[in-house]
Amino acid sequence: MHRESALTNGATPRVGRGATLDAVAHEAGVSRATVSRVVNGSPKVSPEVRRQVERAVDRLGYVPNLAARSLVTRRSDSVGVVITEPTGRLFNDPFFPRLLRGISAELAARKLQLVLLMPETEPDEERLERYLLSGHVDGVILVSLHGDDPLPGDLLARGIPVVIGGRPATGIAASYVDVDNRDGARAAVRHLVSLGRRRIATLAGPLDMAVGSDRLEGYRDALAESGLPHDRRLEAHGEFTYESGASAMRRVIHAAPDVDAVFAASDLMAAGAMSVLRAAGRRVPEDVAVVGFDDSPLAVTTDPPLTSVRQPVEEMGGDLVRLLADAIDREIRTVRHVLLSTELVPRASSVAPAQSRDNAHGG
Amino acid sequence: MHRESALTNGATPRVGRGATLDAVAHEAGVSRATVSRVVNGSPKVSPEVRRQVERAVDRLGYVPNLAARSLVTRRSDSVGVVITEPTGRLFNDPFFPRLLRGISAELAARKLQLVLLMPETEPDEERLERYLLSGHVDGVILVSLHGDDPLPGDLLARGIPVVIGGRPATGIAASYVDVDNRDGARAAVRHLVSLGRRRIATLAGPLDMAVGSDRLEGYRDALAESGLPHDRRLEAHGEFTYESGASAMRRVIHAAPDVDAVFAASDLMAAGAMSVLRAAGRRVPEDVAVVGFDDSPLAVTTDPPLTSVRQPVEEMGGDLVRLLADAIDREIRTVRHVLLSTELVPRASSVAPAQSRDNAHGG
DNA sequence: TTGAAAGCGTTACCAT
DNA sequence: ATGGTAACGCTTTCAA
Numbered sequence: 001m002h003r004e005s006a007l008t009n010g011a012t013p014r015v016g017r018g019a020t021l022d023a024v025a026h027e028a029g030v031s032r033a034t035v036s037r038v039v040n041g042s043p044k045v046s047p048e049v050r051r052q053v054e055r056a057v058d059r060l061g062y063v064p065n066l067a068a069r070s071l072v073t074r075r076s077d078s079v080g081v082v083i084t085e086p087t088g089r090l091f092n093d094p095f096f097p098r099l100l101r102g103i104s105a106e107l108a109a110r111k112l113q114l115v116l117l118m119p120e121t122e123p124d125e126e127r128l129e130r131y132l133l134s135g136h137v138d139g140v141i142l143v144s145l146h147g148d149d150p151l152p153g154d155l156l157a158r159g160i161p162v163v164i165g166g167r168p169a170t171g172i173a174a175s176y177v178d179v180d181n182r183d184g185a186r187a188a189v190r191h192l193v194s195l196g197r198r199r200i201a202t203l204a205g206p207l208d209m210a211v212g213s214d215r216l217e218g219y220r221d222a223l224a225e226s227g228l229p230h231d232r233r234l235e236a237h238g239e240f241t242y243e244s245g246a247s248a249m250r251r252v253i254h255a256a257p258d259v260d261a262v263f264a265a266s267d268l269m270a271a272g273a274m275s276v277l278r279a280a281g282r283r284v285p286e287d288v289a290v291v292g293f294d295d296s297p298l299a300v301t302t303d304p305p306l307t308s309v310r311q312p313v314e315e316m317g318g319d320l321v322r323l324l325a326d327a328i329d330r331e332i333r334t335v336r337h338v339l340l341s342t343e344l345v346p347r348a349s350s351v352a353p354a355q356s357r358d359n360a361h362g363g
Numbered sequence: 364m365h366r367e368s369a370l371t372n373g374a375t376p377r378v379g380r381g382a383t384l385d386a387v388a389h390e391a392g393v394s395r396a397t398v399s400r401v402v403n404g405s406p407k408v409s410p411e412v413r414r415q416v417e418r419a420v421d422r423l424g425y426v427p428n429l430a431a432r433s434l435v436t437r438r439s440d441s442v443g444v445v446i447t448e449p450t451g452r453l454f455n456d457p458f459f460p461r462l463l464r465g466i467s468a469e470l471a472a473r474k475l476q477l478v479l480l481m482p483e484t485e486p487d488e489e490r491l492e493r494y495l496l497s498g499h500v501d502g503v504i505l506v507s508l509h510g511d512d513p514l515p516g517d518l519l520a521r522g523i524p525v526v527i528g529g530r531p532a533t534g535i536a537a538s539y540v541d542v543d544n545r546d547g548a549r550a551a552v553r554h555l556v557s558l559g560r561r562r563i564a565t566l567a568g569p570l571d572m573a574v575g576s577d578r579l580e581g582y583r584d585a586l587a588e589s590g591l592p593h594d595r596r597l598e599a600h601g602e603f604t605y606e607s608g609a610s611a612m613r614r615v616i617h618a619a620p621d622v623d624a625v626f627a628a629s630d631l632m633a634a635g636a637m638s639v640l641r642a643a644g645r646r647v648p649e650d651v652a653v654v655g656f657d658d659s660p661l662a663v664t665t666d667p668p669l670t671s672v673r674q675p676v677e678e679m680g681g682d683l684v685r686l687l688a689d690a691i692d693r694e695i696r697t698v699r700h701v702l703l704s705t706e707l708v709p710r711a712s713s714v715a716p717a718q719s720r721d722n723a724h725g726g
Numbered sequence: 727t728t729g730a731a732a733g734c735g736t737t738a739c740c741a742t
Numbered sequence: 743a744t745g746g747t748a749a750c751g752c753t754t755t756c757a758a
Contacts, residue, residue, distance in 0.1 A: 018497055020751055031729045036753060046727060063497035067439070068751035070430035071734045078478075091461065092660045094454040104481040108490070115441075116479045118467040127471070134381055134426035242664050271664045278666070297455045301605050301634045301661060303641070383735055394745045399737060407743060431735035434750045 019060035028056035039064060078113035079324060080137040082128065082151070085144045092241075092268060093296035095313060096143075099165065102317020103141065110325055112138075125151075133158055139324045141165065147208060161327035163320050167210040167337075175327070177319045177338040181211050181293075184309040184342035185218025188263050188291045191307070191344055193226045195352045197261035197289055201234040203248040203273055205265040212240075215265045215293060234259065238269055245269025249276040260288055260353060267292035267299050270306055274349070289350040304348035312340050382423035391419035402427060441476035442687060443500040445491065445514070448507045455604075455631055456659035458676060459506075462528065465680020466504065473688055475501075488514075496521055502687045504528065510571055524690035526683050530573040530700075538690070540682045540701040544574050544656075547672040547705035548581025551626050551654045554670070554707055556589045558715045560624035560652055564597040566611040566636055568628040575603075578628045578656060597622065601632055608632025612639040623651055623716060630655035630662050633669055637712070652713040667711035675703050 021039075025032045030049060037045050038053040039062075045053075056062075070076050081103060083096065100116075107114050115137055119125045129151060132140055139161035142152055147169035155162045156174060164176040192200050202219040205212030216235070223230060233255040238244030245264055249272065252259055262277075264270035270292030274284050282288045284304060292299060295310035319338045326332050384402075388395045393412060400408050401416040402425075408416075419425070433439050444466060446459060463479075470477050478500055482488045492514060495503055502524035505515055510532040518525045519537060527539040555563050565582040568575030579598070586593060596618040601607030608627055612635065615622055625640075627633035633655030637647050645651045647667060655662060658673035682701045689695050 021753095022751080032752080033729060033731095033754080034727085037728090040753085044727060049727080063493065065434070065751050066499055067430045067433035068734090069753075071428070071434055071736090071751080072753045074734080076430070081479075091457040094457075097454060097459050100479065101481055101483075104479065105483055108482075108487060114479045116444075116463065116467065116477045118464055119471075120464075120468055124471060130426065136429055242660075268660075268664070275664075275666055297605075297631075298661065298664060301631070301638075302664070303638055303666070384737095385735080395736085396738085396745055396747095397743085400744090403737085409743060412743080428735050431750090432737075434735080434752090435737045437750080 018065075019062040020065070021062075024053065024056045024060055024062045027060055028053045074135075076113075076136055076138055077111065078115050078137050079107065079321075079328075080115045080117055080132055080140045081143065082117045082119070082132075082140060083143045084119055084125075084146065084149070093294055093298070095294075098313040099143070099317045102314035103321055104317075105314070106318040106321035110321070112321075112325070129154065132160065135160070139163075139328045141320050141324060145169070159333075161324055161333075163323045163327070165316060165320055167214075169208060169210055173335050175323050175334075175336045177316050177323065177340065178210070179311045179313075179316065180339045180341050181214035182218040182221065184293065184311070184344075185215040185263065185265075186222045187218075187342065187344045188293065188307075188309050189219050189222035190226070191346070192261040192263060192289055192291060192350060193222065193228070195261070195289060195350060197353065198228065199234065199256065199259050200228070200261040200263060201236070201252045201256065201259045203245050203252070203262060203264040203269045204235060204237050205240050205269075206237070212265065219263055231256065238265075240266040240268060242268045242272040245272030246276045247272075249273035253277075253280055253282075261350070262288060262290045264290065264292050267294045267296045267306060267308055270308070270349075271298060271302050274302060274306075285349050285351045286354055289353075291350050295345050299345070299347065302349070307347045307350040308345050310343045310345050312342070316340055381428070382425040383428070384425075387416065387419045387423055387425045390423055391416045437498075439476075439499055439501055440474065441478050441500050442470065442684075442691075443478045443480055443495055443503045444506065445480045445482070445495075445503060446506045447482060447488075447509065447512070456657055456661070458657070461676040462506065462680045465677035466684055467680075468677075469681040469684035473684070475684075475688070492517065495523065498523070502526075502691045504683050504687060508532070522696075524687055524696075526686045526690070528679060528683055530577075532571060532573055536698050538686050538697075538699045540679050540686065540703065541573070542674045542676075542679065543702045543704050544577035545581040545584065547656065547674070547707075548578040548626065548628075549585045550581075550705065550707045551656065551670075551672050552582050552585035553589070554709070555624040555626065555652055555654060555713060556585065556591070558624075558652060558713060560716065561591065562597065562619065562622050563591070563624040563626060564599070564615045564619065564622045566608050566615070566625060566627040566632045567598060567600050568603050568632075569600070575628065582626055594619065601628075603629040603631060605631045605635040608635030609639045610635075612636035616640075616643055616645075624713070625651060625653045627653065627655050630657045630659045630669060630671055633671070633712075634661060634665050637665060637669075648712050648714045649717055652716075654713050658708050662708070662710065665712070670710045670713040671708050673706045673708050675705070679703055 021032050021035050024035045035053050038050050104114055117128055119128045141163055143165045145168050152162050152172055152174050162174055164174050167176050167178040204216040207213045236248035236251045238248040262273055264273055270290050274290055277284055277288050284290055292306045292308040295308040299306040299308040384395045384398050387398045398416050401413050467477055480491055482491045504526055506528040508531050515525050515535055515537050525537050527537050530539055530541040567579040570576045599611035599614045601611040625636055627636055633653050637653055640647055640651050647653055655669045655671040658671040662669040662671045
């Protein structure tokens with residue numbers, strides 16, 4: 001209502017004009033250099049002087065001007081986080097919020113700023129590339145790359161530290177952090193085997209993405225090690241979506257009516273599959289056990305609740321930052337890879353055949 | 364693998380040492396001042412000189428040093444986006460990704476950077492406040508405020524432009540953008556009335572949040588204007604979660620067994636309600652029609668798909684930026700409020716009593 | 727251990 | 743229309 005006050009009265013420190021290093025130096029009766037040393041925690045300052053300066057800093061409410069500092073140190077103390085996602089995963093499970101939280105926490109602990117970049121259009125991407133290439137950030141985290149994106153290569157070529165979230169489809173020589181999708185899938189299918197299921201189908205994701213093919217490999221691994229036959233009729237493909245899961249399930253039921261379990265590459269696909277199974281008169285979990293992947297909130301709201309594979313997404317964010325910070329601070333250009341392990345969260349959608357059990361809220 | 368190359372060869376422009384204004388001036392045979400004018404699009408430059416400078420800029424791949432610019436202009440050309448969400452909404456529907464997308468797009472169009480801040484701990488919040496108060500950003504977007512957060516007040520008192528996403532619970536004199544929750548709720552309940560439902564319950568959200576109370580008000584509005592009696596037994600409360608929706612539904616069934624429709628304050632609550640209704644032997648939508656709020660992805664995966672109220676979240680992000688940019692550029696300190704209208708998305712969960720219809724995928 | 731002074735790359739004012 | 747020249751606030755040698 002009447003918020004203009006702050007503009008005219010001079011009581012509060014003038015906006016955007018905090019105390020400078022010089023002011024603190026005067027107040028403490030020392031030189032700018034000394035204040036700078038104190039502020040930056042240099043050991044070469046006598047305890048008494050340090051105390052005096054610290055008091056002056058407090059009295060004046062001094063805060064360093066980052067622009068000035070950045071100008072001389074040639075560091076921005078900020079990292080760019082680039083999220084290029086058409087729309088899919090972005091809006092269907094809380095992957096990005098969780099990842100950002102993980103990244104943000106680790107960045108904050110290192111006093112680094114998070115500059116978020118979400119290009120949508122082609123011009124956006126060009127401006128983005130120019131921005132990143134001109135050294136406005138100390139490093140870049142790339143999150144969901146299109147397969148053929150030239151960005152990581154360009155950045156690397158310019159010597160800008162880059163880490164990638166999720167194994168890139170192309171074999172670019174960049175550091176990345178990924179979830180061990182293959183192992184997660186293996187665990188999910190082993191679980192179904194241990195339940196006594198023998199005709200286990202998979203609804204796989206797109207094979208041109210590492211997540212897609214890795215989860216399929218894991219499925220095949222588990223079948224092989226259990227001595228179960230590899231049957232193409234039990235494999236169908238989709239794009240991680242509800243609709244594609246439903247239609248893949250229809251195909252499987254048609255090709256292999258004796259299916260008694262389903263491992264879906266995403267919870268969304270699993271949900272689609274469950275609705276088709278029900279429509280086809282199969283009971284879940286009695287007739288067909290179902291396991292998903294992602295452990296999204298959806299897994300708790302389906303009926304029955306969905307057994308799923310949980311990924312340490314926040315941790316992935318933290319590791320991305322650690323890798324990047326190493327590259328920045330220690331000028332490490334070695335390519336490193338981190339693989340994070342998953343956790344199977346059993347819920348009511350997967351039990352032994354023809355015998356129900358109540359097992360909700362497994363996580 | 365062998366990525367060290369970029370470090371030693373001198374072919375590419377040296378990292379972090381782009382051409383300076385001075386270099387361009389030399390190359391173009393003019394003064395720094397002139398180059399600066401060209402770069403900043405000043406009209407007071409002759410066409411020929413402008414062309415020469417532009418060519419020099421291209422040749423040298425000149426990009427302005429933001430730190431240097433910022434140091435003299437006292438502008439950071441960046442805005443802080445603060446998301447303080449315990450965990451609730453953050454992880455259960457794609458509200459934040461959508462909002463960030465909207466914010467990011469509008470910011471990019473104005474060449475402003477998005478600095479994302481997600482404080483988790485108490486110390487985090489203190490550092491956050493110091494950071495924002497020391498003028499490192501030109502303005503701040505606050506997204507999901509706790510009721511008693513002192514942050515907006517502190518920022519405003521220091522003359523830092525602030526806009527808030529979602530009407531703040533306390534009546535602080537700050538600009539905000541909100542969804543017209545009351546009107547959305549009204550539309551949802553009118554829809555149920557028009558279907559012929561007469562015993563319409565609501566599962567409300569927490570009343571200490573504007574979203575919660577607004578949606579409840581809307582429900583009451585619609586009942587009143589339809590001449591339907593106000594019956595406390597038809598009102599139950601929860602916290603927007605699945606579990607709380609389920610338990611609220613249980614209470615309603617118990618207190619008012621003749622309930623024939625439910626308006627839930629969130630899709631999650633609606634999903635919880637549907638599972639309870641089914642367990643109680645009520646058919647959805649035949650016996651009880653259900654409408655949710657948010658139009659989250661969940662609404663499409665429930666069985667039956669859920670009628671819901673869609674909010675223009677991206678648009679909200681855009682408006683937040685517009686308001687903020689006005690405050691920054693034109694030094695407008697006037698408090699302004701924007702209310703965004705919602706849209707009812709009919710799906711199969713709400714039909715006329717005792718008569719089924721197939722109406723999925725209404726969006 | 728402390729201080730003086732030289733930049734860092736821009737912008738903006740004042741002449742011309 | 744163009745150029746010279748102070749700032750802007752900080753870090754970092756180099757001396758003392």
